[in-house]
Amino acid sequence: MLVHSTLDTPIGPFTVVVSRTGTVRAAGFTTDVAELMTLVHPALREPVGPGDPGEVGAAVVAYLGGDLTAIDAVGVEQHTAGAFMAQAWRVMRGIKPGAPVTYTGFAELSGRPAAIRGAASACARNPVALFTPCHRVLRTDGSLGGYRWGLHVKEWLLKHESVS
Known part of the structure; x- marks a missing residue:
C-alpha cells in the first residue's frame, strides 16, 4: 500500500505519495x-492511504529550510513507455x-536536440x-x-533556489 502525506509549505500544501520502500x-x-x-503510470498504482512519509517528508522540510540538495537523494519511481521520456526524467534530476x-x-541534455516539444512534454507529464x-x-x-501547480509556485521555487 502507498501512503500519502500533505505538508504545509510557504507556497501552500505539498502532497507526496510514497511507496513501502520510501x-x-x-x-x-x-x-x-x-x-x-492520475499522474502515476498504471503499472505503479496501488491503493493509497494516509501515513508518515518518513525521510521524504524530512527532505522536503530541509529543502524548504534552505538545504537545496536535501531532495536530491530521495528516490522516485517514474514509469513511461517511451525511452526519451525516461531519459529526460533522469536528466531532469541532474538540473541543479x-x-x-x-x-x-x-532537449540537448536529454540527447535529442530537436525534441524541444518532447522536453516540454516530459515536464508536463512529470508525476x-x-x-x-x-x-x-x-x-x-x-x-x-507553464507549471502544473501554478506559475506562482514555479516562480517561488526558482527564487528560493537562487538566493540560498
Missing part, C-alpha cells in the same frame, strides 16, 4: 491525492538548484514535482513557461 511515486502542490494518482535550463537546453525538478526548465527567452 520512493516517491507522486508529488505536487495540492491536497488532491486522487489528482496526483539555481541553474535552470531552457527547454532547448534540456513527482520537486524531486524531478521540472520547475527548473524555462522558455528560451527566460520566461517561466
Whole structure:
C-alpha cells in the first residue's frame, strides 16, 4: 500500500505519495491525492492511504529550510513507455538548484536536440514535482513557461533556489 502525506509549505500544501520502500511515486502542490494518482503510470498504482512519509517528508522540510540538495537523494519511481521520456526524467534530476535550463537546453541534455516539444512534454507529464525538478526548465527567452501547480509556485521555487 502507498501512503500519502500533505505538508504545509510557504507556497501552500505539498502532497507526496510514497511507496513501502520510501520512493516517491507522486508529488505536487495540492491536497488532491486522487489528482496526483492520475499522474502515476498504471503499472505503479496501488491503493493509497494516509501515513508518515518518513525521510521524504524530512527532505522536503530541509529543502524548504534552505538545504537545496536535501531532495536530491530521495528516490522516485517514474514509469513511461517511451525511452526519451525516461531519459529526460533522469536528466531532469541532474538540473541543479539555481541553474535552470531552457527547454532547448534540456532537449540537448536529454540527447535529442530537436525534441524541444518532447522536453516540454516530459515536464508536463512529470508525476513527482520537486524531486524531478521540472520547475527548473524555462522558455528560451527566460520566461517561466507553464507549471502544473501554478506559475506562482514555479516562480517561488526558482527564487528560493537562487538566493540560498
